[in-house]
Amino acid sequence: MVILVVTLQSCNQDLSLQTYYVDSELAPGFTSLDVPTSMLKIDETALTESQKEAHESIEKLSLLAFVADESNKETMDIELAKIKTILKDPKYEELMRGGNSTDGKFVVKCIGDGDDVDEFILLGNSNEQGFVVVRILGDDMNFSKIMELASVFDENSIEENQFKDITKFFK
Numbered sequence: 001m002v003i004l005v006v007t008l009q010s011c012n013q014d015l016s017l018q019t020y021y022v023d024s025e026l027a028p029g030f031t032s033l034d035v036p037t038s039m040l041k042i043d044e045t046a047l048t049e050s051q052k053e054a055h056e057s058i059e060k061l062s063l064l065a066f067v068a069d070e071s072n073k074e075t076m077d078i079e080l081a082k083i084k085t086i087l088k089d090p091k092y093e094e095l096m097r098g099g100n101s102t103d104g105k106f107v108v109k110c111i112g113d114g115d116d117v118d119e120f121i122l123l124g125n126s127n128e129q130g131f132v133v134v135r136i137l138g139d140d141m142n143f144s145k146i147m148e149l150a151s152v153f154d155e156n157s158i159e160e161n162q163f164k165d166i167t168k169f170f171k
Contacts, residue, residue, distance in 0.1 A: 017086050017121065017135070021064050024079070029072050029130075035061040042152060051152060054145035058138040068130035080131050083123060092121065095143055104129070110143065117141040 025032035037058050044052060068076045092109040099105035104126035111119040118139060125131035136146070 015082065015086055017083075017133070020082065020086060021062065021133075021135075024064060024066075029066050029068075029075060029079075031063075031065045031067060033063045035063070037061075047152065048148070050145050051149045054142065054149040057141040057145075058136060058149075060137050062135040062137065063132060065132040066130045068126075068128065076130060080125055083131070083133055087121065087123060095120075099124075101127075112141075115140060115142045117143065120146065 021032070024030050037055065037060060042055060044055065047055060066076055066079055087107070087109055091111055093111075093113065094107060094109050096108040097106070104124060106122060106124040109121045109123075110117045111121075118137070118141070120136040120141065120143070122134040122136070123131065124134075
């Protein structure tokens, strides 16, 4: 009996981000999307060496969004609180935070350090539109190189229509 109790208590009862994704992806109010990097259609010939390294280190993007409307504000608050609780785990190192209470807020966290990051997490939320959690999954990713790669998107070298599926849930 003691062994059974010890075994049950040693099991991780905490909700993980992966478990939250799986449990929520088909739930009402949620939308999810997995995007392999090949779908982004980045012209690698135009990338710097650092941007190429960043691109090659990313395996996929996973997006989970909760679309807010008048009927589900309370549910949104509950679900957002669950995600914030998960991301308080010390294994998630905070890299950046920004925004405001009017337009929305965001936080970027990661699992790993330096040149050995396996996952970046972006949580963005807006009281009117909902929230989104984007997981950037890969091997040996580097935050500064990923930010350099993000500049490719800022330079409009990626066609906007590639992101219509990702952004349409906010409209």
